[in-house]
Amino acid sequence: MLSKSQAKIFFLGGTGVFTAAFLALTFDTHRKVPAQTRQANITPAVDRGKHIWEDNNCMGCHTLFGEGAYYAPELTKAVERRGKPWLKMFLKDPEAMFPNDRKMVNYHFNDAQIEDVIAFLEWCGNVDLNGFPAKPPLAEKMKATSAAPVVTTKPVPAIFDMMACRGCHSLGGQGGMAGAALGAPPLDDVYKRKNKAELAAWISDPAKVKPDTKMPKIPLTPAQLEEIVTFLSSLGN
Amino acid sequence: MKFASQKVAYWFFASAMLLFVLQLVYGFIMGFAHVGLDVLHQWIPFNTARAVHTNLLVFWLLLGFMGAAYFIIPEEADQELWSPKLAYIQLIAFLAVGVTALAGYHFNVWEGRKFLEIPRPLDYLVVIDVLAFLLNIGMTMLKGKRHTTTSMVLYMGLLFAGLLYLPGMIYFDNQTMDSFYRWWVVHLWVEGVWELIMGGILCYLLIKLTGVDREVVEKWLYIIVGLTFLSGILGTGHHYYYIGAPRYWLIVGGIFSALEPLAFLGMAIYALAMAKKGGRKHPNKIALTWSLGCSIMACVGAGFLGIAHTIPQVNMYTHGTLVTAMHGHLAFWGAYAMIVLAIMAYAMPLLTGRKLWDSPVATWAFWTSNIGMSFMTGAFAVAGITQVNLERRMGFDFLAVQHEIEMHFIGLLLAASLFTIGILLFIWNFIRHGLPTDEALGADIESSPAEARS
Numbered sequence A: 001m002l003s004k005s006q007a008k009i010f011f012l013g014g015t016g017v018f019t020a021a022f023l024a025l026t027f028d029t030h031r032k033v034p035a036q037t038r039q040a041n042i043t044p045a046v047d048r049g050k051h052i053w054e055d056n057n058c059m060g061c062h063t064l065f066g067e068g069a070y071y072a073p074e075l076t077k078a079v080e081r082r083g084k085p086w087l088k089m090f091l092k093d094p095e096a097m098f099p100n101d102r103k104m105v106n107y108h109f110n111d112a113q114i115e116d117v118i119a120f121l122e123w124c125g126n127v128d129l130n131g132f133p134a135k136p137p138l139a140e141k142m143k144a145t146s147a148a149p150v151v152t153t154k155p156v157p158a159i160f161d162m163m164a165c166r167g168c169h170s171l172g173g174q175g176g177m178a179g180a181a182l183g184a185p186p187l188d189d190v191y192k193r194k195n196k197a198e199l200a201a202w203i204s205d206p207a208k209v210k211p212d213t214k215m216p217k218i219p220l221t222p223a224q225l226e227e228i229v230t231f232l233s234s235l236g237n
Numbered sequence B: 001m002k003f004a005s006q007k008v009a010y011w012f013f014a015s016a017m018l019l020f021v022l023q024l025v026y027g028f029i030m031g032f033a034h035v036g037l038d039v040l041h042q043w044i045p046f047n048t049a050r051a052v053h054t055n056l057l058v059f060w061l062l063l064g065f066m067g068a069a070y071f072i073i074p075e076e077a078d079q080e081l082w083s084p085k086l087a088y089i090q091l092i093a094f095l096a097v098g099v100t101a102l103a104g105y106h107f108n109v110w111e112g113r114k115f116l117e118i119p120r121p122l123d124y125l126v127v128i129d130v131l132a133f134l135l136n137i138g139m140t141m142l143k144g145k146r147h148t149t150t151s152m153v154l155y156m157g158l159l160f161a162g163l164l165y166l167p168g169m170i171y172f173d174n175q176t177m178d179s180f181y182r183w184w185v186v187h188l189w190v191e192g193v194w195e196l197i198m199g200g201i202l203c204y205l206l207i208k209l210t211g212v213d214r215e216v217v218e219k220w221l222y223i224i225v226g227l228t229f230l231s232g233i234l235g236t237g238h239h240y241y242y243i244g245a246p247r248y249w250l251i252v253g254g255i256f257s258a259l260e261p262l263a264f265l266g267m268a269i270y271a272l273a274m275a276k277k278g279g280r281k282h283p284n285k286i287a288l289t290w291s292l293g294c295s296i297m298a299c300v301g302a303g304f305l306g307i308a309h310t311i312p313q314v315n316m317y318t319h320g321t322l323v324t325a326m327h328g329h330l331a332f333w334g335a336y337a338m339i340v341l342a343i344m345a346y347a348m349p350l351l352t353g354r355k356l357w358d359s360p361v362a363t364w365a366f367w368t369s370n371i372g373m374s375f376m377t378g379a380f381a382v383a384g385i386t387q388v389n390l391e392r393r394m395g396f397d398f399l400a401v402q403h404e405i406e407m408h409f410i411g412l413l414l415a416a417s418l419f420t421i422g423i424l425l426f427i428w429n430f431i432r433h434g435l436p437t438d439e440a441l442g443a444d445i446e447s448s449p450a451e452a453r454s
């Protein structure tokens, strides 16, 4: 059996060897990370965004690269998932976008700060994370078992992305990620459920029609509202 | 107790208990927020509650470690503490810095990096304070008549814990490198040098409580901390899988972190074997119960629940979910909270001269808190696994899944209430001991022939 002094040598020797190995790998990591993370794309805006991220401890609710808290969504792929227009509108007033739901802090960011935060999240989204987050392996199987929804082939006007509708609703086979949880239906066949007047009333102020709704009131000019309503009701023709 | 200066330990322990209770309060705030009752959101948003909860945890554990060192080192070195005055100054300064940091979190003042939220200027004060502590302990050891392995291991653990705090202070504009060095603090603490501290305290307690020969106990201590570093250093790689670091970390981290439970398993087997082997009937049974309980719960929480999600293919889906919170709770409780409570259970009668070790309150405190924490772990586990399946594997939206698992947080709150009752009982027993007194000096309340030998 080992004597005490042999045990001591095992401890000191092992620690020495593995510390050396760890330092060598750390050195190599320093060499490889700039390429893997596209470090060249860290613009001043990205750096400012990182400071906003840290100064407000966003990590105390969210995860980023899977690190942080488990109270709010993982944000590594937020830009890819929601799109920039949706994020802009969301960050202006988080609660308005998710009425009656779990709360984020409203930081009253100005437009420049919002640009910085989004730049930072976009840079994060482009880091090669060795495959994280994985595509949900069971999602495809589940889709195959549910009926295919109606999808329009008409070109969708830009206004639907600009005003973040497709952040919540799917339309033309795209979008809808943020709304699935809230029960936001696809808009391809909404003409079957609502006529022009009903659409206009709903979209201009959803809570007036249905007080406990989870659809936010989105600021639209009369012309924009007209364009949306016309397009949606034209899908039936 | 043997030396009057050991009394400083009491004040570290008392402060630790106070902060522990506060930690639980903030835990409840988060638990309620998870079930949708976030009435405090405007004043204490979730990120504030979280930073306070986890920082208080680290804070009271460090106070507990310091108290343990102030109690153990004079006795091991056979020497009065170098400067009790410095110890008191260092305690008050540490509390002042900590409370300032915690108050700042309520006003959106922090560094925003998980576990290292303390703002930079306060970081420097923490470093100075820890240096004062290390100096005090180090001088005591130098002047001491005896140099034991137990005290060396304990000291090395504390020293490296201090040193490893420094890499966490380097700024990187690259989030990946930022995170890379954050783990030098977080991982290399809990799965590295803190295990030395735990091992040192456990070793001391086993020598005292079981009467097994020091040479035998300390030999095993070397082997166990050897295993810790052998696996734990490269095991850091299990945090580098998916943060933008090179791919080889999947292999290095996967293999070495899978070996990490060996150190915890070793610790449990060693503690149980020593307890069985030792012929000594020390009257303070509850201290031995806490010591053995610590080694077992650490083995389950850190070892078993750690390996459960450390394999890269599993971690791909569990990374950053409530599964991590499940593991975090039982690991911190088993390994570090329990070792601090164990040394307190051992030291309090010696510091105050009051033998409350037989009291039913002490026994109830042990079982209620451990059963409560086990149920909490279960609640986090069910919530976490459901989250992994629905969100990560089926692709449902985050918030939709959170609403599905709210129920399990009601379970968590119930279990947490049980746990809290256990902790309050422990503190009640702590208070009943009264203050440390010089009358307890040299009093042989342990009354056992083995004491003369050690």
Ligand code: HEM
Binding pocket: A066, A067, A068, B114, B115, B186, B190, B191, B238, B239, B257, B258, B260, B261, B298, B302, B303, B305, B306, B307, B308, B309, B310, B311, B315, B318, B319, B320, B321, B324, B327, B328, B331, B332, B335, B336
């Ligand atoms: C007493 C020892 C331990 C404590 C106190 C502890 C605590 C923690 C905590 C608090 C976290 C979350 C850290 C963060 O996200 O910032 C964590 C993560 C983790 N721990 Fe441990 N741990 C211990 C030992 C272990 C061991 C021995 C293993 C492996 C066998 C392990 C495997 C992991 C893994 C894989 C993660 C990452 C989880 C993720 O990807 O989200 N831990 N641990």
Ligand code: HEM
Binding pocket: A068, A069, A070, A071, B024, B025, B027, B028, B030, B031, B034, B050, B053, B054, B057, B324, B325, B326, B328, B329, B332, B333, B337, B412, B413, B416, B417, B419, B420
């Ligand atoms: C009253 C009892 C407690 C309750 C209700 C509670 C609740 C919570 C909650 C809800 C979280 C946040 C999870 C999230 O991000 O969504 C958390 C985090 C944490 N708590 Fe507790 N907790 C309690 C006691 C404890 C104790 C006694 C310990 C340590 C021994 C502890 C250690 C931690 C750690 C390390 C984290 C961070 C985990 C991670 O990042 O993975 N908690 N706690």
Ligand SMILES: [Fe+2]
Binding pocket: B187, B191, B235, B236, B238, B239
């Ligand atoms: Fe780790």
